[in-house]
Amino acid sequence: MQTYTMRREAFDLLVEALGETEKAKIFATAMESQIDFIDDKANEKIAEKKEMIKIEVRDELRRELVTREIFEERLKIIEEKFKSLRNEINERFNVVDEKFKVIDEKFKSLNFKLNIFIAIALIALTFANPAFVQLIGELF
Secondary structure (H helix, E strand, O other): OOOOOHHHHHHHHHHEEEEEEEEHHHHHHHHHHHHHHHHHHHHHHHHHHHHHHHHEEEHHHHHHOOOOOHHHHHHHHHHHHHHHHHHHHHHHHHHHHHHHHHHHHHHHHHHHHHHHHHHHHHHHHHHHHHHHHHHHHHHH
């Protein structure tokens, strides 16, 4: 609490206006106490207003800005969606991998059959060649 004291020049003016030092002291004391009272009331009002403004600003910020809890909650939802998408993509890739394995097996089977066909064709062409047949006949 701050006390207000009247300046000496103002007190001298009061003494001159009232004509007596005692009356001027009483009036000055009354004025000082009244100014202190007004100052205290003003400080109380300022503190109340400051608290109200602080509450209003906090409420408005809560309405306008995202709190940490809301941010973390929404981040968790996004992470879950990414996880779900990742699982779905992995499942699709697994299906594609299985299809490629089936196709790979079919190509291996086709390759084996083609090799057998080539071997049979070479053997048939070799035995169908008259010069080879004559050579075999001379050897045996």
